[in-house]
Amino acid sequence: MSMGADYSSEAAAATAAPKTAEARVLTVLGLETSCDETAASVVRQMPDGAVQVLSSVVHSQIAEHAPFGGVVPEIAARSHVEAIAGTVRRAMEQSGVDFEGLDAVAATAGPGLVGGVMVGLSFGKAVALARGIPLIAVNHLEGHAVSARLAAPAPYPFLLLLVSGGHCQLMEVRGIGHMTRLGATIDDAAGEAFDKIAKTLGLGYPGGPALEKLAATGDGARFDLPRALLGRKGCDFSFSGLKTAAAKLAATCETDQDRADLADAVQKAIARQLTERSARAMDDYGTRHEHRLLVVAGGVAANRTVRTELERAATACGFEFMAPPLAYCTDNAAMIALAGAERLALGLVSDIDVAARPRWPLDEATALADPLYKTGRKGAKA
Structure with a gap:
């Protein structure tokens, strides 16, 4: 399923019955840059749904934002640019997997600080193009939704x-x-x-x-x-x-x-x-x-x-x-990689021109019909 500039088709699909996943081993590189942590992870999902987190690297920006008492978007974006390549390199090295062993790259495409989101998503696009593998744009909140599945079976629904x-x-x-x-x-x-x-x-x-x-x-x-x-x-x-x-x-x-x-x-x-x-x-x-x-x-x-x-x-x-284990409660890339693997198993891959989104509700079909989505209520915007 395409996830380009028009998300209406995916929103409509969310009201249909879930697809059946293809049972095969999937190894996915995940990238997370939605706020103040640059993260990369390699996750392998087995045919029975079992998950192996082969690596999970997080570069924290706490020291950079602490003097301001909160996250400064411009500082966050610049830090992501400086840290993303090294973070990915460490994640790949720790995983023991080379780029040829990846089935896809998944990157947070929103919601979040759009400057930071663009950094990780752009890096993901570069990996996908250079290695000829699918790109999967992941909703950051969907990553959190599946994060408990990183450590133990959590069957739907x-x-x-x-x-x-x-x-x-x-x-x-x-x-x-x-x-x-x-x-x-x-x-x-x-x-x-x-x-x-x-x-x-x-x-x-x-x-x-x-x-x-x-x-x-x-x-x-x-x-x-x-x-x-x-x-x-x-x-x-x-x-x-x-x-x-x-x-x-x-x-x-x-x-x-x-x-x-x-x-x-x-x-x-x-x-x-x-x-x-x-x-x-x-x-x-x-x-x-x-x-x-x-x-x-x-x-x-x-x-x-x-x-x-x-x-x-x-x-x-x-x-x-x-x-989830404490390490996967806060922002991390393992949850993004897992969401990407589950999407890949369903054939839900993204167009290379998919755009970063500062807002992206999980239940988009409902949110698009909610007038509060455009008028500022946080619950409708998230």
């Missing part, structure tokens, strides 16, 4: 909570290219709330891990934070009110213990909302599917409190629970 710095969505995942949104944030994402509240508390970048570390010594019971959308039907999320309330409380913190207590309160409040809305989705999903599996993926899935609370909720709802 499953319920997915995709929660990261820029995205917070509940999806019904029936297969590659066949995903339906059940809920999404109506304002800020959970990871964005973590990072911005951490910045308000004067913590370092990246803020999410710093806030989690501080929260370990805190007692969140001291602070009463709002519970957004409590009792509201549906599975949407909202974190802007929590972010605003936490910012006001941060201004009153006088000691390190005050800050630790607020950090703990924030972490528990975010975990509580993710759990409450996911439980609603599980109730709905469970009425339609015999196999009940909740998968949580994305950078926030690395937070131990979030994982623990979601696993507890899944058990209470009669669901199995899966999350």
Whole structure:
């Protein structure tokens, strides 16, 4: 299936039944440059679906962005240009595979910081042309959706909570290219709330891990934070009110213990909302599917409190629970390579002129029919 400038055909196909994958060994080079990490990985998928991660190399830009308290797009793009060739070389060397042994190259084509996305996608095009192998343009969010499958079997369909710095969505995942949104944030994402509240508390970048570390010594019971959308039907999320309330409380913190207590309160409040809305989705999903599996993926899935609370909720709802290993929660290229291998098995390859996309919803067929997709609602745009 072509994935050139017009994506309408793929959006329409997402409403059809999933194709049957061709059973053969597939070895794919994956490239990820959507934000502030340059990553390359070689993944091999076996005919029975088993996955071997032959290499996974990540070049972090944390030191370059730390002085600014967040990601600077221009710095990120320049760093990707400087790091991409060396990162790919290391990934190929570690894998023990040469370029002639690749079946395809998969590269993130969006969503993300478009300058960075263009770097990885352009490099992928160069590899495809030079080696005469297929190019597969991968949605970064689709990579997160399959990331749990890197370590253990996660048979389709499953319920997915995709929660990261820029995205917070509940999806019904029936297969590659066949995903339906059940809920999404109506304002800020959970990871964005973590990072911005951490910045308000004067913590370092990246803020999410710093806030989690501080929260370990805190007692969140001291602070009463709002519970957004409590009792509201549906599975949407909202974190802007929590972010605003936490910012006001941060201004009153006088000691390190005050800050630790607020950090703990924030972490528990975010975990509580993710759990409450996911439980609603599980109730709905469970009425339609015999196999009940909740998968949580994305950078926030690395937070131990979030994982623990979601696993507890899944058990209470009669669901199995899966999350990727910590190394595959944050941005990485192994998940892109796996998504590429699954697409290749279905014959879903890309035109060489496929364009980078700053926005690219997983459920494009639904999003294109949603007026909010063009008017700014984050859940519709992501």
